[in-house]
Structure formats: structure tokens, C-alpha cells
Amino acid sequence: MPDLLIELFSEEIPARMQKGAAADLKKRMTDGLVEAGLTYAHAGTYSTPRRLVLSVEGLLDASPDVREExxxxxxxxxxxxxxxxxxxxxxxxxxxxxxxxxxxxxxxxxxxxPGRPAADIVAEVLEQVIRNFPWPKSMRWGEGSLRWVRPLRSILCLLLREDGAETVPLDIDGIKAGNTTEGHRFMAPGRFSVHSFEDYETKLKRAFVMLSPEERADHIRNDAENLAFAAGLEVVEDAGLLAEVAALVEWPVTLMGEIDAQYLDLPPEVLQTSMKEHQKFLSVKNPKTGRIERFITVANRETTDNGATILAGNQKVLSARLADAQFFWENDLRVAKTGMDAWTDALARVTFHNKLGSQGDRIDRIAALSRELCAATGADPDKAEQAARLAKADLSSEMVYEFPELQGLMGRYYIEAAGLGSDVAAVAQEHYSPLGPSDDVPSAPLSVTVALADKLDTLTGFWAIDEKPTGSKDPYALRRAALGVIRLLLVNDVRLALKDVIEKADVGISQNPDGIVGPGVADYFPDLLSFFHDRLKVHLRDKGIRHDIIDACIAMPGNDDLVLLVKRAEALAQVLGTEDGVNLVQGFKRANNILSQAEENDGVSYSFGADPKLAETDTEKALFAALDAAEAAIRPALAAEDFPAAMAAMAALRGPVDAFFEEVQVNADNQILRRNRLNLLNQIRDTCMQIADLERIEG
Structure with missing residues (x-):
């Protein structure tokens, strides 16, 4: 069984496209081979700036003969x-x-x-893959019709057997498949032949090409850490940047350079962001001070001066970039120390959404809603309003205009520089959080307050104008905002009736001078609450709570208080994890089924209270007593929101209910006894339904 080696050699492929392109090559080739009858044992991909490589092991020599009737x-x-x-x-x-x-x-x-030789099938499939490759962007060159991300220079395509390598016959717009490739553009120009994957990989390394992107990344990481360690420093971890840099070079040469002393007092995040975005440099910090003091750059070649010229050029360009950053920083600090009014005034001229007004209008709404939320979060209303009005001021700053990813963080620096207090300053950075399911959740009352107001205003606004997520489309990140609200409430144990808060938020939106077109809050709130519940189900499912348990609790009053809802669900999940809980649910369902059927057949409701005096057996009398005891325990427990105690009292009914169904005939011939026992079943149902809607529990 032969192996297959394919290399598509071109001019430089953008770093951001290499990983996806390698995956596309593997999927499209292997799918095409299998569809044509060529199965295989294993396939792997590799990429460098100038090549996409596919290695397939254990390929059939030919497709099998097919006989079809x-x-x-x-x-x-x-x-x-x-x-x-x-x-x-x-x-x-x-x-x-x-x-x-x-x-x-x-x-x-x-x-x-009849079966076809592997070479014929590979040639046919590879041509289709190359001609229809899904590059995000592609180009034509010369006079041919072929499109590729950059000009395609050669194709290596070999079937590798123990007795030698067979070149697959293929010609695409004059590019003929062969058994040769090239090494490093500068350090090893010229072509060479290969006759196996091991030979290919070894000769490439001799020609200064590391084929594996993972190997290049590991090489860069290790060299960078060693250089930093020797200087008493450490590399700032950035896995995404490391992978990008590894995709820019075929032969990584790691160099450490110095940052001009005049820029060392810039905020470390500014230094790191500027070097990452403009130069693709890794940052090196002093672990004692947290200050960024040096940088790591990766060259694509070895030089006789050990990279000195490359470093000098990089440091010169970096100094120019950091001079800009310093200019932005100093200008922004001057504005901040005057009170940032110029920035907040400028936001009144920036449109947030044509139906929801400007950023200034939105800030007014968030500030007003923040005051309303303070009763629940425990924050100071005046400080909350102040923090809300300043939280987005840095959107007008020069630094954030240059580096939007620093929004919030720069606001924190600027508000602290203005002398407005670290708690108010922290809000600028923290009110955007949490941004995802694993992001940290703010805990400071001011930050929690403004973060909730920000996200609730967003959700209310887009529901008010009927711009909700549809399918996989969520252009305004409303799912993320809802999950953020949920996590803020749960982690900080903030008790809110969402309906009341949304109504207050809607008032601010309806007063927007631009006006809105959409349903009123009474019309859209049920749908918005359902949206919250759907996000809550996903959040709790990851914590091991079943969706039917959540549904059973959502059906209860107060379901817009998400903290209350989760406490109820957690307690119910705990009870249903016990034998008593599972069996009680079965008993409840049996009682409910018998009762529902009787009420339908008889055309009456058996909800007038059962009389213990009509109990005939000790088992029946025991159930009456157990229901009275459960009722006496459940009501005060629910009033105190002690759901574990209420659930435990309900679970204690398991034994008496089981015994009742084993020994007592509900549909007795005596109609007085039958009515009384049906009313008793209703009492079981009512008692259990105080806890949760057990009809929604599956199984």
C-alpha cells in the first residue's frame, strides 16, 4: 500500500490563512479519494509561508472493482x-x-x-481540489485561468512505495507535478528531488525549512524564554501571536532587542499592544515591576552578524511607533486631567444605532439605570452614575482610536489620572466583563452595577426595536450580553426582578429623541425573558443541571429573578439525584395521571379538600398525616427561600405515597371514598407543585 506526498509550493501565504488552508487541503483530498474508492490509514498536514503539504499513509494501490445490478x-x-x-x-x-x-x-x-490505479485518481482529485480551493481571497497571474492565494510555482505529488517513488502525472495550466521542491528562499536556493516523506522532511531541514508549524512555534518559545531568562526577565505569554509569528517564517531565528528608555514608562499594555499589532513582537517584562522592558522578534534567516543589523532596523521602526503611542498617551492624559468633558461631549455626536440614538444618549440611559440598580447591588447611587458617565469616555481618546482593543483599560488609567478614585476607574475596564463563559466576573459593587446597566440597556434596546438574534446570526452579540447578565447576577448573588428593571430601561429608550419603532415592553418582555432562560439553560447544563429540571423551575412564579430560579433548580437537581426524589416524582406522576383522567371523565375538578375522617386504612391515614407535615414544613421554607428544606420535606412524602398506591384502590366502588381519594391525590399534586412543576420532569 503506497503513501502519498503532496506539496503545493507558492509565493508567501498570509499567516492567518495557513492553518485553515492546510485543513481544507486534507479534507478535500481525503474526501475525494475515499469517494473514488481509495481508503487510507492516516493523513497529516503541514504548512509554511511558502507551502501546503499533505501526507497520506496506507493508501490503496487502486480502487476496487465494482459490480452493480x-x-x-x-x-x-x-x-x-x-x-x-x-x-x-x-x-x-x-x-x-x-x-x-x-x-x-x-x-x-x-x-x-473495473478499479482504477491510485495515480489516476489522485491526479483527478488533486486537480479538482486545486482549481476549486476555498481561499478567502485569491488571484490570477500570467495568462492562465488558475486562481491561488499567491502565484503557485510548483506541485510535488508522489506515490511512495517500498520499491521507489512514482510521480503522479498532472498538469495544471502548465504547472506539471514533479518530485522536486525548494528550500529556504535565501539560505538554500535551488531545487532538489525527494523520494519519501522522511527524505522530504530531512532535506527541507538541511535547506533551512522547518516543516511543522508546531515545531517552529516551540523553537521560538524555547529560544525566547532562554534569552529572557538570561537577562532576568520573562516573556509575556501570547499563544495567538506566537502561532502567527511561527507562520511568518520557515527558519525561525529568535532575537531579543531593547526598548528605548524614554518609552519604558508607557503603560505595559500600550507597549505590548503597539509591538504586537504593528511589529508582531513578543513582549518581555521585568517580573519584579511588571514593566515591559524588551522585545522578541523572529527573523527568517541566519546572518553573519548574528542578527545585529536586523535588530537595529527593528528597534528604529519600533521607536517611531512608540513615539506615536507616547504622543497619544501624553495628549490623552492632558485631556483626562481636565475632567474628560470633551470626550463625553464628543460621544453625543457618535451614532450608536439609528433607532437608539447616539453613544451619548446610551450613556445617559446607562447612568440612569445604574442608579436604579444600586438598591440591588449595594453600590452608592451617586458614584454609580458618575462611573457610568465616565466608563466609555475613553472611546474618544486618541489611544483607543489607534488601538480599539485597549478600550476600558485606558479609561481606567485616565480616570485614575484625573484623581476620581480607583473604584470609579475600575468600572471603565470591568463594565465590559464578562465577555464570555470563561471570562472573570466583576465583584466590586460599582463595576457590577454599571456592567449590568450596560448589558441590560443593550438587550432592552434591541428587543424594543425588534432586532433580535436569528439562527446563527447575532450581529450585536446579544447572546453574550444575556450570558453576561446571568453570570453577574449569579456570581454576585444579586436579586433582581428582570421585568421591573427592563421596564425602567425601556422608559429611557422610549424617551430617545430619535424615537423607536417596535413593540412595547409588555409585548416583548416575555420573549426577552425566554431568551434569558434559554441562555440560563446552556449555562446550567454545563454545570450538570438538566434542562427539564430548569423547565420545571421556570414554570414557577418569580422566574424573572434568576438567582431565585437557580437556587430552586439546584435544590431540585439535588433531590432528583436521590432514590427518594426519583421515586416521589414517579408517585406524583401516577397521582396526577389518575386524577387528570378522572377529572376529564367526570367533568369535575377534585380540588375541594380531602376529609381524613373518611380514611379507611392506616396507610391512607398515614398519607394524610404526611401531607399535613409536609405542608407545614414546605410553606415556611419557601417563604424563607430555603429550597433544600422545602425539597427535603417534599421528598419525605416518597414512602407514604408509595405505600398508598400499593395498598389503596383509588377508584373504589364506593363513590364517597372514590371522591375523597381523588381529592387526596389533588392534595399530593398541590403540595408537590408548590416546589416545582414536576409534570415537566422527564422519565
């Missing part, structure tokens, strides 16, 4: 029908066989397709 028209059918069948089957009339069937004589054709 196909049923045709009836004997005596019109000639056109028979001729159409012959064309489709690829046979002649004399190859047809007549067979008797229950519906009469029918033509059958036996189609035999």
Missing part, C-alpha cells in the same frame, strides 16, 4: 425508455437480461466498473 423498464416498454436506461447504465441492449418479477418481465443490467 440495476433494474430497468419493463420488457416491451417504449424504445425511448429503454434507450434512456441504456445510456444511464452505460451498457448496450445485448447486455440486458430479462427477468420475471411479480409485476411482469423486467430488464436488468449488470454494470461492472
Amino acid at each position: 440495476r433494474k430497468g423498464p419493463k420488457v416491451g416498454a417504449p424504445d425511448k425508455a429503454v434507450e434512456g436506461f441504456l445510456r444511464g447504465a452505460g451498457v448496450t441492449r445485448d447486455a440486458l437480461e430479462e427477468r420475471d418479477t411479480p409485476k411482469g418481465a423486467v430488464y436488468f443490467a449488470t454494470i461492472e466498473k
Whole structure:
């Protein structure tokens, strides 16, 4: 069984496209091979700036012979029908066989397709893959019609057997497949032949090309850490940047340079962001001070001066970039120390959404809502309003205009520089959080307050103008905002009735001078609450709470208080994890089914209270007593929101309910006893339904 080696060699492929392109090459080639009958044992991909590589192991030598029997028209059918069948089957009339069937004589054709050599199939599939490759952007060059991300220079395509390598015959717009490739553009120019994957990889390394992007990344990481360690420093971890840098070079040479002393007092995040975005440098910090003091750059070649010229050029360009950053920083500090009014005024001229007004309008709404939320979060209302009005001021700053990813963080620096307090300053950075399911959740009351107001205003606004997520589309990140609200409430144990808060938020939106077009809050709140509940289900599912348990609790009053809802769900999940809880649910469902059927048949409701005096057996009397005891325990427990105690009292009914169904006939011949026992079942239902809607529990 041969192996297959493919290399598509081109001009430099953008770093951001290499990983996806390698995956596309693997999927499209292997799918095409398997569809044509060539199975394989393993496939792996590699990429460098100038090549995409696929290695397939254990490929069949040829596709198998195929014998297919196909049923045709009836004997005596019109000639056109028979001729159409012959064309489709690829046979002649004399190859047809007549067979008797229950519906009469029918033509059958036996189609035999001999297997094809692997080389023919590989050539056919690879040409289709190359001509239809899904590059995000592609180009044409020269006079050919072929499109590729950058000009495609050569194709290496070999079937590798123990007795040698076979070049697959392939010609795409004059580019003929061969058995040669090139090494490093500068350090090892010229082509060389290969005869196995091991030979290919070894010769590439001799020609200063590391084929594996993971190997290049590990090499850069290790060299960078060693250089930093020798200087008493450490590399700032950035896995995404490391992978990008590894995709920019074929032979990584790691160098450490110095940052001009005049820029060392810039905030470390500014230094790191500027070097990452403009130069693709890794940052090196002093672990004692947290200050960024040096940088790591990665060259694509070795030089006789050990990179001194490369470092000098990089440091010169970096100094120019950091001079800009310093200019932005100093200008922004001057504005901040005057009170940032110029920035907040400028936001009144920036449109947030044409139906929801400007950023200034939005800040006014968030500030007003923040005051309303303070009763629940425990924050100071005046400080909350102040923090809300300043939290987005840095959006007007020069630094954030240059580096939008620093929004919030720069606001924190600027507010602290203005002397407005670290708690108010922290809000600027923290009110955007949490940004995802694993992001940290703010805990400071001011930050929690403004973060909630920000996200609730967003959700209310887009529901008010009927711009909700649809399917996989969520252009305003409303799912993320809802999950953020949920996590803020749960982590900080903030008790809110969402309906009241949304109504207050809606008032601010409806007062927007631009006006809105959409349903009123009473119309859209049920849908918005359902949206919250859906996000909550996903959040709790990851914590091991089943969706039916959450549904059972959502059906209860107060379901817009998410903290209350989760406490109820957690307690119910704990009870249903016990044998008593599971069996009680079964008993409840049995009682409910019998009762519902009787009420439907009799046309009456058995909800008038059962009389213990009519109990005939000790088991029946015990159930009356157990229900009274449960009721006496459940009501105060629910009033105190002590759900574990309420659930425990409900679970204690398991024994008496089981015994009742084992020993007592509900539908007795005596109609007085029957009515009383049905009313008793209603009491079981009512008692359990105080806890949660157990009808929604599955199983």
C-alpha cells in the first residue's frame, strides 16, 4: 500500500490563512479519494509561508472493482425508455437480461466498473481540489485561468512505495507535478528531488525549512524564554501571536532587542499592544515591576552578524511607533486631567444605532439605570452614575482610536489620572466583563452595577426595536450580553426582578429623541425573558443541571429573578439525584395521571379538600398525616427561600405515597371514598407543585 506526498509550493501565504488552508487541503483530498474508492490509514498536514503539504499513509494501490445490478423498464416498454436506461447504465441492449418479477418481465443490467490505479485518481482529485480551493481571497497571474492565494510555482505529488517513488502525472495550466521542491528562499536556493516523506522532511531541514508549524512555534518559545531568562526577565505569554509569528517564517531565528528608555514608562499594555499589532513582537517584562522592558522578534534567516543589523532596523521602526503611542498617551492624559468633558461631549455626536440614538444618549440611559440598580447591588447611587458617565469616555481618546482593543483599560488609567478614585476607574475596564463563559466576573459593587446597566440597556434596546438574534446570526452579540447578565447576577448573588428593571430601561429608550419603532415592553418582555432562560439553560447544563429540571423551575412564579430560579433548580437537581426524589416524582406522576383522567371523565375538578375522617386504612391515614407535615414544613421554607428544606420535606412524602398506591384502590366502588381519594391525590399534586412543576420532569 503506497503513501502519498503532496506539496503545493507558492509565493508567501498570509499567516492567518495557513492553518485553515492546510485543513481544507486534507479534507478535500481525503474526501475525494475515499469517494473514488481509495481508503487510507492516516493523513497529516503541514504548512509554511511558502507551502501546503499533505501526507497520506496506507493508501490503496487502486480502487476496487465494482459490480452493480440495476433494474430497468419493463420488457416491451417504449424504445425511448429503454434507450434512456441504456445510456444511464452505460451498457448496450445485448447486455440486458430479462427477468420475471411479480409485476411482469423486467430488464436488468449488470454494470461492472473495473478499479482504477491510485495515480489516476489522485491526479483527478488533486486537480479538482486545486482549481476549486476555498481561499478567502485569491488571484490570477500570467495568462492562465488558475486562481491561488499567491502565484503557485510548483506541485510535488508522489506515490511512495517500498520499491521507489512514482510521480503522479498532472498538469495544471502548465504547472506539471514533479518530485522536486525548494528550500529556504535565501539560505538554500535551488531545487532538489525527494523520494519519501522522511527524505522530504530531512532535506527541507538541511535547506533551512522547518516543516511543522508546531515545531517552529516551540523553537521560538524555547529560544525566547532562554534569552529572557538570561537577562532576568520573562516573556509575556501570547499563544495567538506566537502561532502567527511561527507562520511568518520557515527558519525561525529568535532575537531579543531593547526598548528605548524614554518609552519604558508607557503603560505595559500600550507597549505590548503597539509591538504586537504593528511589529508582531513578543513582549518581555521585568517580573519584579511588571514593566515591559524588551522585545522578541523572529527573523527568517541566519546572518553573519548574528542578527545585529536586523535588530537595529527593528528597534528604529519600533521607536517611531512608540513615539506615536507616547504622543497619544501624553495628549490623552492632558485631556483626562481636565475632567474628560470633551470626550463625553464628543460621544453625543457618535451614532450608536439609528433607532437608539447616539453613544451619548446610551450613556445617559446607562447612568440612569445604574442608579436604579444600586438598591440591588449595594453600590452608592451617586458614584454609580458618575462611573457610568465616565466608563466609555475613553472611546474618544486618541489611544483607543489607534488601538480599539485597549478600550476600558485606558479609561481606567485616565480616570485614575484625573484623581476620581480607583473604584470609579475600575468600572471603565470591568463594565465590559464578562465577555464570555470563561471570562472573570466583576465583584466590586460599582463595576457590577454599571456592567449590568450596560448589558441590560443593550438587550432592552434591541428587543424594543425588534432586532433580535436569528439562527446563527447575532450581529450585536446579544447572546453574550444575556450570558453576561446571568453570570453577574449569579456570581454576585444579586436579586433582581428582570421585568421591573427592563421596564425602567425601556422608559429611557422610549424617551430617545430619535424615537423607536417596535413593540412595547409588555409585548416583548416575555420573549426577552425566554431568551434569558434559554441562555440560563446552556449555562446550567454545563454545570450538570438538566434542562427539564430548569423547565420545571421556570414554570414557577418569580422566574424573572434568576438567582431565585437557580437556587430552586439546584435544590431540585439535588433531590432528583436521590432514590427518594426519583421515586416521589414517579408517585406524583401516577397521582396526577389518575386524577387528570378522572377529572376529564367526570367533568369535575377534585380540588375541594380531602376529609381524613373518611380514611379507611392506616396507610391512607398515614398519607394524610404526611401531607399535613409536609405542608407545614414546605410553606415556611419557601417563604424563607430555603429550597433544600422545602425539597427535603417534599421528598419525605416518597414512602407514604408509595405505600398508598400499593395498598389503596383509588377508584373504589364506593363513590364517597372514590371522591375523597381523588381529592387526596389533588392534595399530593398541590403540595408537590408548590416546589416545582414536576409534570415537566422527564422519565
